[in-house]
Amino acid sequence: xxxxxxxxxxxxxxxxxxxxxxxxxxxxxxxxxxxxxxxxxxxxxxxxxxxxxxxxxxxxxxxxxxxxxxxxxxxxxxxxxxxxxxxxxxxxxxxxxxxxxxxxxxxxxxxxxxxxxxxxxxxxxxxxxxxxxxxxxxxxxxxxxxxxxxxxxxxxxxxxxxxxxxxxxxxxxxxxxxxxxxxxxxxxxxxxxxxxxxxxxxxxxxxxxxxxxxxxxxxxxxxxxxxxxxxxxxxxxxxxxxxxxxxxxxxxxxxxxxxxxxxxxxxxxxxxxxxxxxxxxxxxxxxxxxxxxxxxxxxxxxxxxxxxxxxxxxxxxxxxxxxxxxxxxxxxxxxxxxxxxxxxxxxxxxxxxxxxxxxxxxxxxxxxxx
Amino acid sequence: xxxxxxxxxxxxxxxxxxxxxxxxxxxxxxxxxxxxxxxxxxxxxxxxxxxxxxxxxxxxxxxxxxxxxxxxxxxxxxxxxxxxxxxxxxxxxxxxxxxxxxxxxxxxxxxxxxxxxxxxxxxxxxxxxxxxxxxxxxxxxxxxxxxxxxxxxxxxxxxxxxxxxxxxxxxxxxxxxxxxxxxxxxxxxxxxxxxxxxxxxxxxxxxxxxxxxxxxxxxxxxxxxxxxxxxxxxxxxxxxxxxxxxxxxxxxxxxxxxxxxxxxxxxxxxxxxxxxxxxxxxxxxxxxxxxxxxxxxxxxxxxxxxxxxxxxxxxxxxxxxxxxxxxxxxxxxxxxxxxxxxxxxxxxxxxxxxxxxxxxxxxxxxxxxx
Numbered sequence: 001x002x003x004x005x006x007x008x009x010x011x012x013x014x015x016x017x018x019x020x021x022x023x024x025x026x027x028x029x030x031x032x033x034x035x036x037x038x039x040x041x042x043x044x045x046x047x048x049x050x051x052x053x054x055x056x057x058x059x060x061x062x063x064x065x066x067x068x069x070x071x072x073x074x075x076x077x078x079x080x081x082x083x084x085x086x087x088x089x090x091x092x093x094x095x096x097x098x099x100x101x102x103x104x105x106x107x108x109x110x111x112x113x114x115x116x117x118x119x120x121x122x123x124x125x126x127x128x129x130x131x132x133x134x135x136x137x138x139x140x141x142x143x144x145x146x147x148x149x150x151x152x153x154x155x156x157x158x159x160x161x162x163x164x165x166x167x168x169x170x171x172x173x174x175x176x177x178x179x180x181x182x183x184x185x186x187x188x189x190x191x192x193x194x195x196x197x198x199x200x201x202x203x204x205x206x207x208x209x210x211x212x213x214x215x216x217x218x219x220x221x222x223x224x225x226x227x228x229x230x231x232x233x234x235x236x237x238x239x240x241x242x243x244x245x246x247x248x249x250x251x252x253x254x255x256x257x258x259x260x261x262x263x264x265x266x267x268x269x270x271x272x273x274x275x276x277x278x279x280x281x282x283x284x285x286x287x288x289x290x291x292x293x294x295x296x297x298x299x300x301x302x303x304x305x306x307x308x309x310x311x312x313x314x315x316x317x318x319x320x321x322x323x324x325x326x327x328x329x330x331x332x333x334x335x336x337x338x339x340x341x342x343x344x345x346x347x348x349x350x351x352x353x354x355x356x357x358x359x360x361x362x363x364x365x366x367x368x369x370x
Numbered sequence: 371x372x373x374x375x376x377x378x379x380x381x382x383x384x385x386x387x388x389x390x391x392x393x394x395x396x397x398x399x400x401x402x403x404x405x406x407x408x409x410x411x412x413x414x415x416x417x418x419x420x421x422x423x424x425x426x427x428x429x430x431x432x433x434x435x436x437x438x439x440x441x442x443x444x445x446x447x448x449x450x451x452x453x454x455x456x457x458x459x460x461x462x463x464x465x466x467x468x469x470x471x472x473x474x475x476x477x478x479x480x481x482x483x484x485x486x487x488x489x490x491x492x493x494x495x496x497x498x499x500x501x502x503x504x505x506x507x508x509x510x511x512x513x514x515x516x517x518x519x520x521x522x523x524x525x526x527x528x529x530x531x532x533x534x535x536x537x538x539x540x541x542x543x544x545x546x547x548x549x550x551x552x553x554x555x556x557x558x559x560x561x562x563x564x565x566x567x568x569x570x571x572x573x574x575x576x577x578x579x580x581x582x583x584x585x586x587x588x589x590x591x592x593x594x595x596x597x598x599x600x601x602x603x604x605x606x607x608x609x610x611x612x613x614x615x616x617x618x619x620x621x622x623x624x625x626x627x628x629x630x631x632x633x634x635x636x637x638x639x640x641x642x643x644x645x646x647x648x649x650x651x652x653x654x655x656x657x658x659x660x661x662x663x664x665x666x667x668x669x670x671x672x673x674x675x676x677x678x679x680x681x682x683x684x685x686x687x688x689x690x691x692x693x694x695x696x697x698x699x700x701x702x703x704x705x706x707x708x709x710x711x712x713x714x715x716x717x718x719x720x721x722x723x724x725x726x727x728x729x730x731x732x733x734x735x736x737x738x739x740x
Contacts, residue, residue, distance in 0.1 A: 327672075333676050
């Protein structure tokens with residue numbers, strides 16, 4: 001069992017992006033220092049951390065020095081290379097643990113795992129060859145989505161199989177990588193549950209989030225999601241069940257499709273992100289405890305905080321040039337602006353977000369009676 | 371006029387303690403970097419800042435390099451040496467400006483200034499010699515308080531003149547430094563107003579805070595203060611008047627004594643702190659915008675945020691060994707723990723604080739319906 005941290009301890013974080021940055025900003029008020037490990041590049045987390053290492057994720061010597069300097073290691077992305085985890089794990093506790101990483105890094109393993117816990121997912125088939133793809137499309141029909149098993153995010157590593165799509169071409173688009181074909185689900189909405197599980201097994205979930213994507217990138221999260229009570233209850237239960245089955249420590253997000261079956265709303269598990277999640281950014285301003293603080297508390301071996309919402313929430317991502325509106329947002333009463341300190345704005349790049357907290361059921365002005 | 375900052379700019383902060391640390395934590399979500407300048411020692415702000423300089427405040431070469439690396443300089447303490455300000459001021463905007471520093475660094479100048487704006491203070495007399503002290507005590511009576519004009523804080527640099535006190539001895543206790551004698555005020559309560567003034571002259575004050583001291587150190591702040599409406603209004607007006615008279619940019623705190631005159635509450639100005647203030651720490655968890663974010667917005671030339679309270683507030687300082695209770699506080703629902711990351715705990719040292727936000731007029735459980 002990893003030690004319970006004391007204030008003054010240092011947390012190691014793999015990755016230097018905005019998630020690591022917001023973790024470090026949450027760790028500081030708890031008296032914890034952070035050591036960020038990231039390859040060369042634009043690493044906004046460096047600006048708010050006590051210690052920084054610039055090195056490749058495969059650099060065993062740098063990883064060993066990093067491990068020696070921290071009490072626990074966590075990460076901001078699920079694609080931590082297996083070599084990185086295998087160098088670190090014997091030297092320092094890595095949380096969430098190896099099982100969570102191994103399960104969620106591979107879409108096929110992940111979906112098999114989700115089904116094994118008794119939960120529903122869209123239908124899927126493994127695709128390792130052109131012949132596999134032909135058979136899978138025959139079984140699942142068109143449209144369907146072909147996704148690489150590894151390394152996909154924000155719509156990268158996937159291609160839609162439409163009636164007219166040439167199958168061999170589609171596989172080539174993904175470089176012939178091991179893939180899965182997922183049945184297209186005519187969903188009504190996408191929702192997610194961000195939940196924390198402590199070392200003692202306690203699970204505290206934030207309320208269900210409703211997510212709108214544009215160009216495969218999260219654009220807006222509203223909380224609470226529009227969802228029938230039974231489906232809301234199911235989503236929260238499913239997230240807790242998956243966290244427990246993974247023996248998870250930290251924050252995870254479970255994304256769901258909301259479908260209507262015989263007039264009733266049902267939630268199908270789309271995927272699990274073994275980390276703090278964009279759809280949970282609203283918790284910084286809109287919940288008693290933020291997802292970042294929850295994650296730090298969990299991996300420190302500390303009790304979780306209260307996850308209650310402070311109102312109705314609208315969180316908008318600032319993608320690319322949208323962050324150029326910072327002056328308008330700064331002057332907008334009740335808009336909580338968060339910029340990630342990235343040196344360069346690019347189309348599709350997450351530059352920041354803005355959260356508005358509205359009094360529950362009263363008025364439409366943010367923060368009126370918060 | 372200093373430039374209006376853009377995200378990505380760097381703010382220079384003189385001082386590396388908890389106030390600088392919380393400023394840096396507030397600057398980051400606004401996309402701003404911080405460069406902390408502090409002498410050798412335990413500098414908790416270093417852990418959350420992009421850039422750090424360890425040098426004496428009188429090191430002109432280090433100050434010049436610091437000035438060249440930042441867009442604006444601010445400070446966490448009013449006792450910035452005159453030499454520091456005079457090296458920096460020609461090179462980079464220093465906010466709050468030189469007038470605020472010069473006025474508030476000296477208790478006599480400060481009180482003369484407060485009176486000149488038409489506000490009440492306790493009676494006082496300059497004391498530069500034993501003869502001055504004898505005359506001052508004759509005029510103001512005993513008890514009274516003898517304070518050095520410069521460099522006092524948290525009860526340091528002051529001595530009570532009681533009926534039995536030997537006057538020459540009292541002056542020697544303060545090293546014979548230039549001093550003032552202040553009439554003892556039989557106050558009912560101590561309150562403060564933390565207010566921000568933007569570059570455009572807008573003043574946004576947080577609600578009036580009620581402060582309890584133990585051993586001359588702030589122990590607890592509750593908001594709102596118990597105060598008659600007229601006195602509350604006066605305190606808020608006085609803070610705005612003083613900020614405007616100083617042509618102030620940034621956050622300041624004005625401390626008041628509440629006295630009862632002919633059955634009515636009156637507020638007398640005790641002192642002005644030209645910086646973010648311990649009695650405003652509750653705003654991190656208990657206001658729409660924290661005092662630290664307000665300060666950063668003001669010195670960046672940006673619009674101020676909304677200062678509304680989110681409920682009834684109790685903020686307790688964690689002094690010395692009180693911070694050892696961190697585990698209890700972490701497990702206490704609704705307690706927002708803030709530890710300053712100081713390496714060493716000493717009696718009387720501010721190690722952290724904890725804020726509880728209670729629903730207004732409803733129940734007594736923190737955060738119940740926030």
